[in-house]
Amino acid sequence: MIELTERAAKHVTDYLNNRGHGEGIRVGIRTAGCSGLAYVLEFVDEPDSVDEKFESHGVNIFVDPKSMVYLDGLLMDYVTEGLNEGFKFTNPNQKGECGCGESFTV
Template sequence: MAVTVTEAAAQRVANFLENRGKGLGLRLGVRTSGCSGMAYVLEFVDELQEGDEVFEYFDIKVIVDAKSLIYLEGTELDFTKEGLNEGFKFNNPNVSSECGCGESFHV
């Protein structure tokens, strides 16, 4: 399995990278945080690190470190707009529960 990206998410990332003027892609990771245990981390990548896995969709690279990949395997990164709210959405089949505020999850 892999981490996948929808076309809407890829277009949003491409816009961010274009405005930024540099970058190999977007790092998707997890860190310990929140009331449910883990939170998603998104950051630009200028240089690959040892152990990084690279997934490419719609000409956008998503980079995941080996430690995060076990929690993100099979995740789809999407970008949604609902009314005035817009943002990235993580469709992660590994999640067993999420906190009420939506900031963290548990596997």
């Protein structure tokens, strides 16, 4: 299961509304950084038939099967820290992350 906080769901909903179309967001991972894996977010206009689908606070979240192994239990928040803002990922599968926080290991 993947969940969004209310704040994250509002942010995604606002972006989808401004965009004018879309079924939700896709959350995935890719190989990157010094720790090995990084999160990837993209809008979904047409879901892939193999995607797993979750709903959180009215937002559809799609995850491909390969990424699901690493993302099961993920909680996404949208935070503002000083002048920076963005998604914060709380992943129970994560064992460590690189010093800059851009990538993680499982």
